[in-house]
Amino acid sequence: MTTEKILLNFxxxxxxxxxxxxxxxxxxxxxxxxxxxxxxxxxxxxLSKVFETASFYDLIKTKKQPSLIIQVCSGANCAxxxxxxxxxxxxxxxxxxxxxxxxPNVKLEIISCLGQCGSGPVMIVNGNVFTRVMASxxxxxxxxxx
Amino acid sequence: MQIKINNKKYKTENxxxxxxxxxxxxxxxxxxxxxxxxxxxxxxxxxxxxxxRLMTSCNTEIREGMxxxxxxxxxxxxxxxxxxLLWADHAGxxxxxxxxxxxxxxxxAEEYKIENFHFVPRKGEMTSREELDLVRDNWSRVxxxxxxxxxxxxxxxxxxxxxxxxxxxxxxxxxxxxxxDVVVGTPYEKVLDCGFCxxxxxxxxxxxxxxxxxxxxxIKDLDDLRKFSIAILDWEISEKIFDQIKNITAEKDLxxxxxxxxxxxxxxxxxxxxxxxxxxxxxxxxxxAQKEKIxxxxxxxxxxxxxxxxxxxxxxxxDYILSxxxxxxLVRDKEKMIEGKIKI
Amino acid sequence: MKxxxxxxxxxxxxxxxxxxxxxxxxxxxxxxxxxxxxMTPQSAVEEIKISGLCGRGGAGFSTGVKLESVQKExxxxxxxxxxxxxxxxxxxxxxxxxxxxxxxDPHLLLEGIIISSLIIGAKKTFIYINGNYRKQAEILGQAVxxxxxxxxxxxxxxxxxxxxDIEIFSGAxxxxxxxETALINSIEGNxxxxxxxxxxxxxxxxxxxxxxxxxxxxxxxxxWIILNGGKAYAKIGSKKSPGTKLFIINGxxxxxxxxxxxxxxxxxxxIEKYAGGMQEGKEFWFAQVGxxxxxxxxxxxxxxxxxxxxxxxxxxGSGAILVVDKTMDIHELLLSWASFFRRESCGKxxxxxxxxxxxxxxxxxxxxxxISERDxxxxxxxxxxxxxxxxxPLGKFAATAFSDAIEKLKLLQKxx
Numbered sequence: 001m002t003t004e005k006i007l008l009n010f011x012x013x014x015x016x017x018x019x020x021x022x023x024x025x026x027x028x029x030x031x032x033x034x035x036x037x038x039x040x041x042x043x044x045x046x047l048s049k050v051f052e053t054a055s056f057y058d059l060i061k062t063k064k065q066p067s068l069i070i071q072v073c074s075g076a077n078c079a080x081x082x083x084x085x086x087x088x089x090x091x092x093x094x095x096x097x098x099x100x101x102x103x104p105n106v107k108l109e110i111i112s113c114l115g116q117c118g119s120g121p122v123m124i125v126n127g128n129v130f131t132r133v134m135a136s137x138x139x140x141x142x143x144x145x146x
Numbered sequence: 147m148q149i150k151i152n153n154k155k156y157k158t159e160n161x162x163x164x165x166x167x168x169x170x171x172x173x174x175x176x177x178x179x180x181x182x183x184x185x186x187x188x189x190x191x192x193x194x195x196x197x198x199r200l201m202t203s204c205n206t207e208i209r210e211g212m213x214x215x216x217x218x219x220x221x222x223x224x225x226x227x228x229x230x231l232l233w234a235d236h237a238g239x240x241x242x243x244x245x246x247x248x249x250x251x252x253x254x255a256e257e258y259k260i261e262n263f264h265f266v267p268r269k270g271e272m273t274s275r276e277e278l279d280l281v282r283d284n285w286s287r288v289x290x291x292x293x294x295x296x297x298x299x300x301x302x303x304x305x306x307x308x309x310x311x312x313x314x315x316x317x318x319x320x321x322x323x324x325x326x327d328v329v330v331g332t333p334y335e336k337v338l339d340c341g342f343c344x345x346x347x348x349x350x351x352x353x354x355x356x357x358x359x360x361x362x363x364x365i366k367d368l369d370d371l372r373k374f375s376i377a378i379l380d381w382e383i384s385e386k387i388f389d390q391i392k393n394i395t396a397e398k399d400l401x402x403x404x405x406x407x408x409x410x411x412x413x414x415x416x417x418x419x420x421x422x423x424x425x426x427x428x429x430x431x432x433x434x435a436q437k438e439k440i441x442x443x444x445x446x447x448x449x450x451x452x453x454x455x456x457x458x459x460x461x462x463x464x465d466y467i468l469s470x471x472x473x474x475x476l477v478r479d480k481e482k483m484i485e486g487k488i489k490i
Numbered sequence: 491m492k493x494x495x496x497x498x499x500x501x502x503x504x505x506x507x508x509x510x511x512x513x514x515x516x517x518x519x520x521x522x523x524x525x526x527x528x529m530t531p532q533s534a535v536e537e538i539k540i541s542g543l544c545g546r547g548g549a550g551f552s553t554g555v556k557l558e559s560v561q562k563e564x565x566x567x568x569x570x571x572x573x574x575x576x577x578x579x580x581x582x583x584x585x586x587x588x589x590x591x592x593x594x595d596p597h598l599l600l601e602g603i604i605i606s607s608l609i610i611g612a613k614k615t616f617i618y619i620n621g622n623y624r625k626q627a628e629i630l631g632q633a634v635x636x637x638x639x640x641x642x643x644x645x646x647x648x649x650x651x652x653x654x655d656i657e658i659f660s661g662a663x664x665x666x667x668x669x670e671t672a673l674i675n676s677i678e679g680n681x682x683x684x685x686x687x688x689x690x691x692x693x694x695x696x697x698x699x700x701x702x703x704x705x706x707x708x709x710x711x712x713x714w715i716i717l718n719g720g721k722a723y724a725k726i727g728s729k730k731s732p733g734t735k736l737f738i739i740n741g742x743x744x745x746x747x748x749x750x751x752x753x754x755x756x757x758x759x760x761i762e763k764y765a766g767g768m769q770e771g772k773e774f775w776f777a778q779v780g781x782x783x784x785x786x787x788x789x790x791x792x793x794x795x796x797x798x799x800x801x802x803x804x805x806x807g808s809g810a811i812l813v814v815d816k817t818m819d820i821h822e823l824l825l826s827w828a829s830f831f832r833r834e835s836c837g838k839x840x841x842x843x844x845x846x847x848x849x850x851x852x853x854x855x856x857x858x859x860x861i862s863e864r865d866x867x868x869x870x871x872x873x874x875x876x877x878x879x880x881x882x883p884l885g886k887f888a889a890t891a892f893s894d895a896i897e898k899l900k901l902l903q904k905x906x
Contacts, residue, residue, distance in 0.1 A: 187881065188840060189839075190839050190881070200878050205686050220878070223875075224878060228840050228841050231840055232840055234848070235847075265868050323837070324833075325843060326832055326835070326837070
């Protein structure tokens with residue numbers, strides 16, 4: 001798959017800018033400068049505009065992502081179900097800090113609600129959703145990805 | 147339409163904003179994000195009161211029968227807190243800042259008496275984790291760039307007013323990322339590469355965007371008695387200079403000001419010279435070398451002009467290009483030196 | 491429970507949401523037929539106005555009035571285009587009612603969307619769905635295809651003069667896009683920042699055309715109103731805001747659930763009757779009504795009625811109810827609220843961008859028990875400016891729960 005091929009699926013109308021960026025990000029892990037320039041040319045907008053839009057949304061990445069991404073919801077419902085304990089558990093286990101971008105291999109992100117509040121706390125590892133996570137089984141879940 | 151501002155009646159036209167009417171009637175309302183004809187309504191400092199509610203004056207259109215108050219306890223509280231929030235996120239190193247005394251944020255902070263950072267913990271109060279977080283945070287968000295020849299960028303000073311985003315004719319800047327991570331800058335933190343019209347530097351209220359310069363070299367050359375410094379003033383630049391320095395010096399004679407700065411000779415370009423300035427500048431050094439019998443190497447030429455893209459075209463005939471802002475900086479530092487505030 | 495009126499959940503668990511035939515045999519798309527055959531857009535909007543239906547997304551604005559203003563908007567633009575947008579962004583923490591509607595009965599929502607679009611004279615409709623709801627987007631996509639085959643969508647719907655195209659637009663992860671002007675910005679390919687109002691979207695919305703943006707749950711009520719009339723709907727539930735509402739009850743209750751209950755119900759009953767009461771051994775502390783931007787309700791106010799009321803003390807918001815018991819570490823909850831808004835503020839206006847950031851820092855210090863005297867005034871100042879000077883409601887919401895926690899739970903008392 002190339003950026004050009006992805007773009008061909010979309011009419012160059014402004015309503016397709018966000019879907020196109022999302023698609024590219026999902027396909028390559030992030031939208032790099034090269035791809036962003038192609039999007040800008042295709043939609044006939046300045047590069048700054050493409051980057052402005054892309055960098056705003058959670059589901060579009062503008063930087064290369066580490067191979068392991070752990071996301072934990074800290075919405076009020078998950079917080080009530082001890083999401084912070086889980087975050088601390090991960091921090092301690094992997095020696096990282098939530099939100100840091102210093103480690104090139106792994107990143108722990110605190111994210112907003114995914115609408116899974118009935119079965120919190122919710123944790124996502126590389127796109128796989130785990131519900132009703134308990135601090136005691138965090139290490140077990142991570143084991144499968146390390 | 148007719149409205150009341152501070153209990154006085156005013157006639158207004160259709161589609162005017164509160165800010166517009168106030169400006170027309172010389173009622174002062176502070177603001178940081180707006181420009182002459184364009185208001186984003188994002189700094190929330192131009193708030194006024196109408197019907198007991200605070201609203202931004204810059205982007206609220208007049209409605210019949212509005213009763214507006216421009217100064218009240220709530221208004222000044224709102225302005226003070228919002229300024230203070232911006233101030234807390236701002237580098238706050240005024241004494242050494244390029245824009246000291248030329249900065250809009252600083253001016254407002256002085257007006258609203260914002261002296262300390264009450265949103266940021268002081269050194270003694272910080273636990274080690276917080277200190278680390280603060281440093282980390284500042285590091286991850288600041289973008290500085292001095293690699294292009296004309297515009298010096300430092301997002302540490304940025305107040306996210308979006309003026310540069312809106313004014314840039316080439317749309318080089320964007321309002322990037324979200325929430326507290328917002329950085330105004332180029333996509334992918336690229337080096338700024340454009341026609342360097344200088345509009346962004348002109349509108350920037352703080353020192354986030356400033357002229358790229360060789361300031362210390364300039365001062366050294368100006369102060370060097372062996373060097374013969376020639377200021378070449380672009381057409382219509384003097385008004386712009388006075389606009390910059392009106393709060394700094396009472397002196398009205400530009401010639402005197404420039405001589406005080408250390409220039410030995412002043413050449414004024416006129417309207418008719420507009421298309422041949424390069425040619426004129428090219429001959430200056432040789433002309434004066436003959437006239438004054440000086441080694442051309444000891445002649446320094448300073449072109450004072452808004453055309454900051456020329457900074458990229460320095461050559462043996464032209465040593466420095468200064469914008470009106472940099473000229474103002476020279477004046478400011480000179481004044482300070484006289485007051486004994488800074489020592490060079 | 492007996493004699494329960496079910497409008498939105500009547501088919502839940504009864505039909506296969508993947509099959510349009512089952513929805514049709516349960517009486518589906520009859521409202522659409524009735525609208526096309528027996529009603530005009532004007533008479534339909536009149537019914538909706540009579541019904542008293544108001545927006546279920548949080549603001550509680552009259553749906554009939556909103557639809558009517560777009561309907562009446564002259565088609566002044568070159569192409570005479572108007573848009574209808576179904577807001578399914580639903581990213582308020584603790585809220586998953588719209589997701590449940592799609593999961594259980596997507597065609598009910600679709601029927602409501604089609605009718606509403608035809609009422610305002612839109613030929614193009616967007617369903618703006620939360621970017622994380624991938625499965626739901628797929629379900630809706632399938633439903634749209636099925637409805638297209640049955641000629642409920644497309645050219646000459648059911649052989650009438652009406653044409654309508656529906657497109658599913660999947661968001662990209664930003665809470666603020668639930669705000670209608672931000673949502674419009676997002677479809678237009680911009681940053682999802684709120685726009686200045688006026689002009690309101692009903693006059694100048696998506697691509698400058700008149701646009702109605704309605705919450706999914708609101709729209710799901712429309713088929714019932716068309717079928718049974720506005721008067722019948724107005725008799726249900728509370729006088730101030732008639733109809734039923736989906737409540738999402740979570741936290742320290744026995745049976746966390748999504749329940750459809752007539753408005754005007756007491757909060758106490760929601761917790762006791764519908765969610766089975768408190769969990770064994772847990773003692774009620776407070777409930778947060780309306781998601782992370784909602785207010786806190788203490789024991790003494792549990793008898794309050796749940797209804798949309800402009801002057802009401804407790805706005806209903808999205809209908810999410812989080813029950814918190816006394817073992818909860820309130821500082822973690824504060825941190826959760828603060829970090830949510832610190833992350834989700836769009837960054838456009840100074841008080842919200844900087845204020846939510848500082849609020850988060852203070853929440854962290856509170857959690858560490860290291861709050862200084864100056865932090866307390868800072869907190870007060872930030873909450874005040876968020877409430878009074880921020881650009882859009884997000885900034886105001888960011889202050890609500892925090893202010894309530896300080897005021898009602900006497901949070902700062904121990905530092906005095």
